Amino acid sequence: MNPNSTHAPARTAGGEGHDGHPGARGAAGSWWHGRSGLVVPLILAGFSTYLLVGILTMRVPEGTDPPGPAFFPALIAIAGYVISVLLAVSYLRSPEPAHPATYAEHEDVSDEERRAAEEAARVPYRTFSDWRCVAWAAGGFFAFAALLTVLGWILAAALLFWCVARGMGSTRPLMDLTVALTVSSIVYLAFAVALGLNLPSGILGGGF
Amino acid sequence: MEALGLLFEGFAHAFTPLNLLFVMIGCLLGTAVGVLPGLGSSMAVALLLPMTFALDPTAAFIMFAGVYFGGLFGDSTMAILMNTPGQASAIASTFEGHKMARAGRAPQALATAAIGAFIGGMVSCILVVFLAPALADFSANFGPAEFFALALFAFVATSSVVADSVLKGLASLVLGLGIATVGIDSVSGTERFSFGVPQLFDGISLVTVTVAVLALGEVFHIASRIRRDPAARAMRPAGRPFLSRAEFREALPAWLRGTGIGLPFGVVPVGGADVPTFIAYGTERSLDRRRKDPQFGKGAIRGLAAPEAAGNATTGTAMGALLALGLPVSATAAIMLAAFQQYGLQPGPLLFERAPELVWGLLASFFLAMIVLLILNLPFAPLWAKLLLIPRPYLYGGIAVFCGLGVYATSSSTFDLFMLLTIGLLGFVMRRYKVPLAPLLIGMVLGPLAETSLRDALLSSGGDYGVFVAGPIPVVIYVLLAIALAISIAGRIRARARQDV
Known part of the structure; x- marks a missing residue:
């Protein structure tokens, strides 16, 4: 859904992802570079835990026919845990470093704007987000x-x-x-x- | 041809100067409300509902038609210009539409949307006039197993076929489904996941989640990079004000395909026009991948044309379903149903016999509203696009204020504002790590339908899972689903093979 997603080498292995910008960010050398996305499986696992606690403490009225109100959320919580493990494994195996937005070749911009964007992309920052x-x-x-x-x-x-x-x-x-x-x-x-x-x-x- | 004669009587009824004025006012008001970020056509109808009670029924419903379609138009305008759709049916339009706007093609994007909405709406209204009775028979066959199959289809289609990474798509879907389960369970009355917080008893409103994920999340996302990359800042409203002949030819098949996809969904209560818009978007996207020069991701005109046409086609047939069956298939239709009941009218097959002048007048005013909107919106498109000239800080400041307004106006609760902030931050994290947002919203919209139909089906079959493949309609849907999955997996394997070379 991001303009860059089609251009970003999402599946390249190891440190290849930032080859265009050597030392692009201060954190480039650290293990976390490209792996901060682990926060996504963390959020998902946290949310699944919230559901799990809710299911365990749920007071179901007597005489409710199965499948009761906990049935569907339980499916979701299980799916949530499975997906967060798979996502975490995928981030550990192949980090996805973020790329600053530069213009793709097809975009109709002046050379000056293009150069400005590329220069800005080379400035090192400690974190990708400001x-x-x-x-x-x-x-x-x-x-x-x-x-x-x-x-x-x-x-x-x-x-x-x-x-x-x-x-x-x-x-x-x-x-x-x-x-x-x-x-x-x-x-x-x-x-x-x-x-x-x-x-x-x-x-x-x-x-x- | 009896229907045609009745429709012409309806036109005669609707064509009084006063009623024309009501259509105009309705269209303008609807567009104005729809243009506000986070407020869509259902909000427009809800806000203006009390106003119309001062009118006689025919005039009131004619104005409703204007407000409804005007809201849809305004909504997609804002979805395209600012990436802030007011309701689920405009989400699919943001993906390519907003990219077109950012690439300096905002007026063309708006014209594409306006024409698409016009084509979809017109075709569906014509269909409703002739096919209302047949529609009734078709959807009478739908039970829990069918609805569950439909919801499952929508989930898989949006999270795996549309998304770039299946895992991220599913993660987003699970979050949406989970958020939808918060609140009191409608079947058993059990309090779920609210942990005693009274504000959570009614669940988390879709308005809050939509505004948070799409608008506020976008504000945070822009803020996170705005001082660091000039490319993210640039948005150039420029260029020709209207579609070129080549663009028109490019968009035409997509408009027609979108209309075709949208039409049948109006009679199926799967949460309104959002599912067909996503399916239309997904179809165009997979067709686009086979072309020599794929346009998606760069502001593809087809990626906007198809969902716009599909959305309005569904809206049109949904009105038919409401009138002919008394079946509200979307939030807006539900509000209109309430309005009918205010006047002591019960929509359904009998309405055609009891109040024919009202029904046909209303149908005629749909056509009028479409034409009025096309006339209003084509010239206004470049004007709306001028909104993008507002300096970035003020534009996003204003969007943040309207996010707060939209949510506070619907709930009057500060609690919802904090919820908005939390989910907005979630939306920011999702954008940052390229987790698609659409599956979350789809899960949120269709989750309750999936759950109740799953439980109803199992309850009525006594726990026998065979009930899900007992009828012909679910089987057909599952076969289609398997085919869609196979195509998508094959495409992925091919793409990977190409990348490895």
Whole structure:
């Protein structure tokens, strides 16, 4: 589903995957390079365990005919464990290092853009994902969810907008703040005032 | 030809200036709601349901038709431009459609979608007019074993045939199936996997999961790379505003194939238009692999044309099924059924006798809505594409805000917002490691159907597993499934052999 998936040498063995970018990332030499995807089987196994605990603690009403409510989830949990083991084995045997997005040959871009993308792809980073940016976006959403009822829609949504914009690399905090407040106010007017959706007004309450 | 005469009476009924106005308003409102990320046509119909009660039944349903199809149009518009489909039926359109938009072909993608929706919708409406009684007979044969076979078919098709890695596809499917089991069991009333948390009793809503995985996950994914690669940032809305003759010829067979795939699904309650859209997408993809110059992954016009046509073809026949059988096959159809009951009308075979002017007026207004939407959307396509000129930080800031709005508006619960965040992070991890997202959503949508039909079948047979292959329809479905699997495995082995050379 990713633009790169058709080009990435997904099944090449060992360290061949990053041959185009020698020393592309700081972690390239470590065992974890290309194996951080083990987190996927880990999540799946964790979720299967959640189902398993749920099945074991489930209180089925008396007189329920088999197959009862635990039957289908049990099938899923078993499948989950089997698939997570197989996935883990596949990651251990053939790591899948991530590739920074560069343009494929068929894409219609100027040489300059192409060169810029390739240069950017060669910059070494410790991790493939820019966790600081993700933290801004996810943290902003967490704050939004936690503060929505207290601050009210306008302020909380503006906060969310501002944090995500900042995470996306915007460098003008004050301008962002203006845009954020405008967007959240327009949404409030359109959906809460005009369409009658239930959005909390919070500490600005009474104004509308 | 009796049907034709009745339809013309319906047109006469629908063609009053006032009713035309209602179709227009419905289309505009539906598109406007559908355009919002995370909100689809079922949301549009639900939001606007109370408004229509002020009208007389015919006008209300004519407006509904506009809202419904408008919502579908708006939904696929956003799915293409921003990769934020509002409901499951627009997911398949994001795969190639969004790639087209990113490659600077947004207006063409929107035109492809609009024409595809028009063709699929038109053909299905014509079919409904003539075949409504036959449809009733066909789906009366469906029992639990048949539904289970259908759900299984959809699971295998999406997770192994469509996905690049079978294991990752299955992992995604298992997550989706598991999420769908949370909440009170509909058969026995047992509390499942909620661990006493009251917000989980009703289960995790599909809206939350869809918005989280597709929209919020995308925001995190973009954030994780935006400062590091320029290629991920680039999205150039440019180029010609309309399809070239070559593009039209390229898309035409896909539109027709998509329509053909979508038509029969309208009568089969497998969760609405999403299954046929995925099957249409998968078909085009496997056909594409045989071509000399495969287009999929680069923004293939056929990969967008087929699911769009299939989705609207299904929607059209689904309306037929609702009217003729009283059988709601999707969330939106269920809301419309509720609206009928508000007016004291019970959809079903009797409706054609009791309120013919309403039925035929409604069918006529489907045709009108299609035409109005095509007229509205073709010129608007370049305009919607201009949305992509918004600077990245503000675009994704806005998407994040709308994610919050969509989920909070449907549930009014902060708990759902935290759920949205958690599943959004899951969506991010899945994108990062190229785990396909579609199987998760399919598992979530069809999981409950698969489970109840599995249990019903086993209950009624007293635990005898032979019941699943007792009828002719499931056997046919399993044979088709085996053929699809064989083709997919053969293709994989061939691809590996080629890679080794």
